[in-house]
Amino acid sequence: MGWFEVAVLFLLGVLAIAGALAMVLQRDPIRAALGLLLTMITLGIMYLLLSAPFVGFVQLVVYAGAIVVLFLLALMNFPTAPLLPDHLASMRPWMIGTIIVLGLGLQQMLIRFSYSRQIHVVDGTPEGIGSILLGKYIYVFQLAGLLLLVALVAAIYLTREDEPAPSFEVDPEELEDGTHARA
């Protein structure tokens, strides 16, 4: 990588972290979603620079395009929750301690993994990715499709308009008439 790519990657990394911090620290959920959008877009551009152009474009289309828009749609359907007194305030030190311990562990892992061989790198073109995805990983691909289908059905089922809840109690009058009680 030349110095220009390194500089761009560094800038993108700073932007990604800034977007993530904005997402967590903003009180307004819509601004949080926009911070997430910034992170998604910068990660997509990073993938382009890391010889993964196909994954980069998919990232831009799926995450920045579809998922963040879904979040924004859900946000605009509902009034934002009012600020509440904090119930878990006494747990905060434990939460932050967990983050710090996990961070130290991941840092140790990084030190162990940050050696690399000098290798020739191929770009992740759609052709190369497709031949692996539809070859060696065909069953994983099918499972992912099945998962998406199930998620689609579940989402539609969960958010359907409220019908009267099905009642399983037997209506005595209907039974006397000899007709079956509605389930």
Add this chain to the structure above:
Amino acid sequence: MPVLEPASTAQSSLLIVSVILVLIGLGGVMLRRNPLVVLMSIELMLNAANLALITFARMYGGLHLEAQVIALIIMAVAAAEVGVGLALVVMIFRATPRADVDELHELHG
């Protein structure tokens, strides 16, 4: 035995960016109380994992693209998760207008 040499600073620092993003996402999951922001934080952690995968593909992958394929599958799983998660959040907002993940304990046994 291949000779290992320190990775370029750019790649190591990308892994550090990935770690920082995971930690920020974890903080969001634990500290925020809006269910939508919690979902966004989970998305952020999945994205950080993807960044680490793509960086590893660049560092070690060489002629193999498996890591990028795994990243794509993670994206599909994340999309499914967002679909179901948003449906649940919509239900939560319908049930309790002031949705707070710390206050939701109807499923508590």
